[in-house]
Amino acid sequence: MIEKGEPPDAGGVGEILRRVLANAGMLLGGRTINAILGLAYMAVVARALGVSEMGVLVLIHAFALFLGEVVKFQSWQTVLQYGARPLAAGDTPRFQQVLRFTLALDIASTLLGMALGVIGAFAFSGSLGWGADAAPAAALYMLSLVFMVSATPIGLLRLFDRFDVMANQAALVSLVRLIGSGVAWWLHGGLESFLAAWALGSVVAYAYLLAAAWRELHTRRLLEGFAWNGPFTQGLPGIWRFAWNTNLAATLEVALTHVVTLVVGMMVGPGAAAFWRIGRQIADAIAKPAKLLVPALYPELARLRVEERHDDMWRLVKRVGVLAGGVGLLVLLVAVLAGGPLLTLVMGEAFAPAASVMTWQVAAAVVAIFALPLEPMLVSLGKPGAAVRVHLAVGVTFLISLPFLIEAFGLTGAGAGLVGAATALALGMLWFILRMSGNRRARDRSAGGGDGLKGDV
Numbered sequence: 001m002i003e004k005g006e007p008p009d010a011g012g013v014g015e016i017l018r019r020v021l022a023n024a025g026m027l028l029g030g031r032t033i034n035a036i037l038g039l040a041y042m043a044v045v046a047r048a049l050g051v052s053e054m055g056v057l058v059l060i061h062a063f064a065l066f067l068g069e070v071v072k073f074q075s076w077q078t079v080l081q082y083g084a085r086p087l088a089a090g091d092t093p094r095f096q097q098v099l100r101f102t103l104a105l106d107i108a109s110t111l112l113g114m115a116l117g118v119i120g121a122f123a124f125s126g127s128l129g130w131g132a133d134a135a136p137a138a139a140l141y142m143l144s145l146v147f148m149v150s151a152t153p154i155g156l157l158r159l160f161d162r163f164d165v166m167a168n169q170a171a172l173v174s175l176v177r178l179i180g181s182g183v184a185w186w187l188h189g190g191l192e193s194f195l196a197a198w199a200l201g202s203v204v205a206y207a208y209l210l211a212a213a214w215r216e217l218h219t220r221r222l223l224e225g226f227a228w229n230g231p232f233t234q235g236l237p238g239i240w241r242f243a244w245n246t247n248l249a250a251t252l253e254v255a256l257t258h259v260v261t262l263v264v265g266m267m268v269g270p271g272a273a274a275f276w277r278i279g280r281q282i283a284d285a286i287a288k289p290a291k292l293l294v295p296a297l298y299p300e301l302a303r304l305r306v307e308e309r310h311d312d313m314w315r316l317v318k319r320v321g322v323l324a325g326g327v328g329l330l331v332l333l334v335a336v337l338a339g340g341p342l343l344t345l346v347m348g349e350a351f352a353p354a355a356s357v358m359t360w361q362v363a364a365a366v367v368a369i370f371a372l373p374l375e376p377m378l379v380s381l382g383k384p385g386a387a388v389r390v391h392l393a394v395g396v397t398f399l400i401s402l403p404f405l406i407e408a409f410g411l412t413g414a415g416a417g418l419v420g421a422a423t424a425l426a427l428g429m430l431w432f433i434l435r436m437s438g439n440r441r442a443r444d445r446s447a448g449g450g451d452g453l454k455g456d457v
Contacts, residue, residue, distance in 0.1 A: 035285035037174030039346055041181045042281055045194055046274075046347045048185040055270025056130045057194055058277040059262060060138045063128060064117060066258035068148040071113040074246040075102035077379060079155025080302045082236055087159065088306060094235070096226050099152065099217075101233060105243060106150040113149050117142025129265040129273065137192045144199040147206035153213035158299050160220075165212040169205050177201035245384035248391070256395050256421075260402065264414060267406050275411060278351055279358030282343060283335075283365045297373060301380035313380065317433075320373040328369035335362035360415025364422040371426030374433055383436070390428035394421050 045054050079102055086094035121139035125132050157165050180197025187193065217223045233239055257280070265273035297320060304313045340355040347354075378387045398421040405413030 033171040034174045037171065037178050038281060039285060041174060041178040041197075042278060043346045043348075044178065044181040044185055046278070046351060048181070049191065049194065051271040051274050051350055053191055053270075055265065055272070055274035055277075056134055057191055057198075058273050059129045059265045059270060060121075060134070060141055060195065061198060062258040062261040062265075062273075062277070063120065063124075063138070064142055064145060064148070066262065067113050067117050067120070067142070068145050069258065071109040071116070072149045072151060072247070073102075073105040073109055073243050074151060075105050075243070076151040076155030076158065077246045077298070077384075078102050078105075078239065078243050079152060080159055080298055081242060081380075082239055083155070083159055084299070084302045085306050088303075092222055092224070093230075095222060097231050097234075097236065098239075099156075099222075099226070100228060100230060101236070101239065101243075102152040102155065104232075106152050110146055110149045113145040114143060117145055127266060128262060129270050134191060137195055141195045141199055144202045147202040150206070150210075153209045156213045156216060157209070159302075160216050161299065162212065162216060165209065169209045169212075172208055173201045173205040175201075176204045242384060245388050246379060248388045256398070259399065260414060260418070263399075263402055264406065264411065267403065268410065272411060275351065275354035275357060276414070278343065278347060279354045279361045279415075282358055283361035297376050298380065301376055305380050313377065317373040317377045321370070324372050325370045328366045331369065332362065332366045335359065335366075357411040357415045360412065360419055364415070364418040367419065367422040367426055371422075371429055374426070374429035377433060378429065381436070383432075386432040387429065390425060390432065394425045394428060397421075397424070 045057060049057065079098060082101075083095055083098045086092075086098065118139045121142055122135045125135040125138065130138055154166065157163070177198050177200070180200050181194055183189075184193035184197050214223075261273055261276055261280075264276045297316075300316065301313055304316070336359075340352075340358070343355050343358060344352045375387050378384065398417055402414060402417055405417045407413075409416070
C-alpha cells in the first residue's frame, strides 16, 4: 500500500489492480457507513413525514440534484486528464493553470445552477409536485447547489491518492443528515426542517472536502505563486472539448436518474416518487461496492495514459470488468433474497409496495456493474465524445418511452425501462471499445507491430 498523499508509481497491471482494489476498499468503508446511515435517515423521514410529504421532499431534492448535474462540469475528470502529467513532471505553473481553469468552471456552473434552481422552484412548483406552499422552502434548498456542483476538490484528492478523505466525506453527509433528521423528528418539524437537515449535510461534507484539498495543495507547495489572471487554456489543447464532453456524458447518465424521479412524481404523484426514490436508494446501496472501483480506476488509467501504456490500460479494464461482474452476481442474489424484507423492515409497511420496482432497479444496477470499466477507458483514452453519443442515444430513447411505459405499466414499466436502458448503454460502450481495439490491431498488423491498444486511439 502506498503512503498517503504520495502519488504512486504505476507498476505492473497486477500491482495497479491491487492498488485499485485497496483504494476502492478504502472508499467502501466510508460508503458502507454512508449506505447504512443513508437508509437510517430515509427511514426517519419516512416515519416522520409519511408517504406523500416524503415524496415532496424527494422531488425537491431530485430537482436540486438534477440541476446540479446539468450545470456541473465534471472538473474532477479534467483535473486528472490534464493535471496528472504536469504534476508528475513537477511543472507547477502548468498544474496551476489546470486548477485555475477547473475552478472557474465550478464557480460559473454554481452561480448558474443556483439562479435556475430558485426560479424553477417557483415556476414549476405545480407541475413538479410540491405546490406553491412549499415553493419558498424549495427555493431556499436550491442554494445548497453551492455545495453540490464544485468538483475540483474531488479531482485533486483523487490525483493525490487521498481516497481516505473521500471515504470520510461520504459518511459525513449521511451522518449529518441523520442527526438533523432525528432532531427535526424529535421537534415535530415539518418539511422545511428536513430540507434544512439535508442541506446541512451537503454544507458540512463539502467544507471538509474543500479543507482537505486545500491542505494537500498547501503541503505540496502547489499554491505558491498561484494567480487568477494567469494563462487559461493556452497550451492545453482540447481542454474545452474534453470538459464539455465529460460534462455531457455525466449529465446524461446521472441527471437521467433524477429526471425519472421527477417524471414519476408528475405522472403518478409524490407517493410513487417516494417509492421510486427508496427503491433506488437500496439498489444503489447494494451496488455501491462494485461501483466504487470506478473512482479508484480513473487516476490509475490517467497515469497509464501519461506513460503511454495502452496495453496495460486495456488489461486493467478487462480484469476490473471480470471482478465487477462477479460482484454483480452476488449483488443480484442479495437483492432477491433480502431486498423486499429489508425494505419493509426499515421503512415500514406503508412502503412495502416499493419492493417490486426495487427489484427492477437492482437489476439495472447489476447490468451497470458489469459495464462499469468501459466508460473510464473511453474517457482516459481521450474519447469522451464516444461516451456522450452512447449516453445521448440511450437517454433520449429512454425518456421518450418513459411516459408510455408508466402509463401502460406504472412503476413496473419505469423499472423495466431502466433495465433496458442500462443494457443498451453497456452494449454501446462495449461496441466502441471493440471497434477501437479492432482498428488498432489492424493498424499494428499493417505496420508489422503487435496487437492491442498501443498508441493514441
